[in-house]
Amino acid sequence: xxxxxxxxxxxxxxxxxxxxxxxxxxxxxxxxxxxxxxxxxxxxxxxxxxxxxxxxxxxxxxxxxxxxxxxxxxxxxxxxxxxxxxxxxxxxxxxxxxxxxxxxxxxxxxxxxxxxxxxxxxxxxxxxxxxxxxxxxxxxxxxxxxxxxxxxxxxxxxxxxxxxxxxxxxxxxxxxxxxxxxxxxxxxxxxxxxxxxxxxxxxxxxxxxxxxxxxxxxxxxxxxxxxxxxxxxxxxxxxxxxxxxxxxxxxxxxxxxxxxxxxxxxxxxxxxxxxxxxxxxxxxxxxxxxxxxxxxxxxxxxxxxxxxxxxxxxxxxxxxxxxxxxxxxxxxxxxxxxxxxxxxxxxxxxxxxxxxxxxxxxxxxxxxxxxxxxxxxxxxxxxxxxxxxxxxxxxxxxxxxxxxxxxxxxxxxxxx
Numbered sequence: 121x122x123x124x125x126x127x128x129x130x131x132x133x134x135x136x137x138x139x140x141x142x143x144x145x146x147x148x149x150x151x152x153x154x155x156x157x158x159x160x161x162x163x164x165x166x167x168x169x170x171x172x173x174x175x176x177x178x179x180x181x182x183x184x185x186x187x188x189x190x191x192x193x194x195x196x197x198x199x200x201x202x203x204x205x206x207x208x209x210x211x212x213x214x215x216x217x218x219x220x221x222x223x224x225x226x227x228x229x230x231x232x233x234x235x236x237x238x239x240x241x242x243x244x245x246x247x248x249x250x251x252x253x254x255x256x257x258x259x260x261x262x263x264x265x266x267x268x269x270x271x272x273x274x275x276x277x278x279x280x281x282x283x284x285x286x287x288x289x290x291x292x293x294x295x296x297x298x299x300x301x302x303x304x305x306x307x308x309x310x311x312x313x314x315x316x317x318x319x320x321x322x323x324x325x326x327x328x329x330x331x332x333x334x335x336x337x338x339x340x341x342x343x344x345x346x347x348x349x350x351x352x353x354x355x356x357x358x359x360x361x362x363x364x365x366x367x368x369x370x371x372x373x374x375x376x377x378x379x380x381x382x383x384x385x386x387x388x389x390x391x392x393x394x395x396x397x398x399x400x401x402x403x404x405x406x407x408x409x410x411x412x413x414x415x416x417x418x419x420x421x422x423x424x425x426x427x428x429x430x431x432x433x434x435x436x437x438x439x440x441x442x443x444x445x446x447x448x449x450x451x452x453x454x455x456x457x458x459x460x461x462x463x464x465x466x467x468x469x470x471x472x473x474x475x476x477x478x479x480x481x482x483x484x485x486x487x488x489x490x491x492x493x494x495x496x497x498x499x500x501x502x503x504x505x506x507x508x509x510x511x512x513x514x515x516x517x518x519x520x521x522x523x524x525x526x527x528x529x530x531x532x533x534x535x536x
Contacts, residue, residue, distance in 0.1 A: 153199050154208055156186060157215065163187050164219050165385035166236070168395060169356060169378045172366050173408040175400030179235040181271070181378065182220040183385045184212070204241060213244040217257055217268070223388040224264035232392040237269035237299060245272055246283060251290050258294060265294075271301040271322070281315055288317050299356070303344060313351055321348045325359025325379065331368050333428045335421055338368075342417065345374050363401045370404060371412045371420060371525065412529050415467065419525045422456035423518055426484070430514040433488060437504050443492050451485035473524035480520065484513045 156162060162184055169179040186194040203209045220236045227233060244250060258265040270291065272284070288298050299320035300313075313321075323344050330337040341357070348355035357369050360379030369377055383394060400408075436443045451457045459465055460478065468474050487510045494503035 149199075149202055150206070150208070153186075153203055156188075156199075157208075157212060161187050161189070162212070162215065163193075164216065164223065164388065166223075166388055166391045167378055167385040168383045168391070168398070169237075169376060170382055170398070170400070171375055172370050172377055172400065172404050173375045175405060175408070177234065177395040177398060178376065179237065179269070180391060181385075182216060182223075182236055182238045184216055185385075200241075205243065207243070209241045210244045210247055213238075213241055214253060214257070217254070221257065221261040221264055221268065224267055225261060226388065227392055228264060230392060232395070233264075233267065234395070235267040235269055235297075237271050239271045239273075239301065242273070245287060250287065254291065254296070255294065258296075265296075269297045269299055269320075271299045272318070273301050285315050285317060292317065313347070313353075318353070320354040320356060323355065323357045323359075323374070325357075328357045328359035328365060328369070328377075328379070329361060332362070332364055332424060333431065335424045335428070338420065338424055341369075341374070342372050345372055349373075363403050366401070366404055367407065368420065370407055371416050371529075373412060407526065410526065410529050416525050416529050418456075418459050418464070419521055419528065422459070423521045423525075425455060426514065426517060426521075430484075430488070430510060433491065434507060434511065437491070437495070437507055440500075443495055451482045454485065457481065457485075468524065468528040471524060471527040473520050473527050477517065477520045477524060480513055480516045484510070484517050487513060 163186075164182045165185050166180040166182055168177050169181065170176065171178050184196050184200075186196075186199055188194050200209070200212075203212070216238050220238050224233070224236055258268070291298060297320070298318040299322055300316060300318040301322045302324040303321045321344065323341055327337045327340045327344075331341050345355055354376065355374055356376040356378065357374050358378055360366050360369065360377045361381040363381065365379065365381055366377060369375070383398070386394060433443055435441075452461065460474075460481075465474070487506055491503045491506045491510065494500070494506070
């Protein structure tokens with residue numbers, strides 16, 4: 121009735137029961153989030169940022185959690201999307217900044233001082249009062265204010281590039297650093313990167329997680345690292361879930377990272393003890409003094425390609441599926457085989473690992489070809505019987521590839 125009246129005379133408006141139920145549910149959830157802020161139910165957890173080469177903790181990212189009385193600890197995806205277009209997101213954002221600064225003061229009093237970054241929503245960043253409110257909060261925490269870093273989503277910054285750039289510049293005058301978060305997921309361009317004066321670029325975790333198995337993601341990560349270098353920006357990778365992820369990043373020239381493979385987000389009172397005890401894995405320490413350059417890139421591509429190819433073949437066999445579309449089983453015709461025979465490999469042909477890799481590489485392709493033939497001839501049992509040999513040979517090839525990477529980049533790194 122009210123909608124019909126608002127629309128003017130001689131009109132009607134149909135009542136939608138489901139839509140009304142949805143709106144009421146959304147409003148109830150919104151009010152509950154507002155109540156949670158008043159009841160101090162939100163918590164900050166901290167995920168470490170580390171230097172992979174140096175084996176040191178260089179900072180932390182503050183991540184909000186909701187300690188719900190009935191549902192337990194809730195991640196931000198369970199509640200922030202409901203308010204991202206509402207002014208309540210600004211109030212929660214203010215609370216996050218204030219709480220992070222308080223935690224830094226607590227750490228500093230205990231002799232532990234590191235930078236902390238917090239995420240800023242688009243609505244908060246674009247708010248006219250943002251700078252003045254930030255100044256007021258920083259004024260209350262003068263001893264740690266310079267260690268605060270703000271992270272903004274690439275997509276949020278691009279909503280209004282001119283205004284975002286101005287806000288970033290004003291924050292920098294206050295001693296606040298900025299990071300461009302989830303880089304590569306929005307409308308990344310050289311023009312935007314030039315106009316957004318953020319000191320740090322964060323490579324989105326969706327790319328980093330797949331660099332071990334997808335050469336396209338490896339290419340993207342390498343490109344972002346090169347882009348950051350060209351613009352003289354720092355770069356940090358999210359999504360490090362295994363030791364191998366960290367190893368690849370070191371070899372690609374990205375020394376800073378965070379992710380579950382390093383540590384999950386933890387309460388502030390547990391963070392300092394973890395940071396004091398943390399040590400980089402031996403695999404990272406072993407290669408930390410090597411000066412990696414572009415010569416290693418074809419070998420990383422080869423490692424990813426062969427790991428992915430064999431995993432797809434093994435998955436197909438284990439799940440009674442036909443092998444993937446027929447691959448190049450002639451070892452001389454695969455991309456790595458062509459590289460081995462090319463002039464581009466000339467610089468490492470004298471290396472011991474280069475001499476050792478041809479035989480297992482040829483054997484790997486031969487076993488894969490035999491599996492493919494058996495399967496297509498209906499000899500599925502014989503095909504599966506060859507799988508252990510395929511996996512063992514793959515591991516041998518990957519191990520020699522890694523050794524070849526080390527031998528081809530043996531020039532020591534000069535620390536400055």
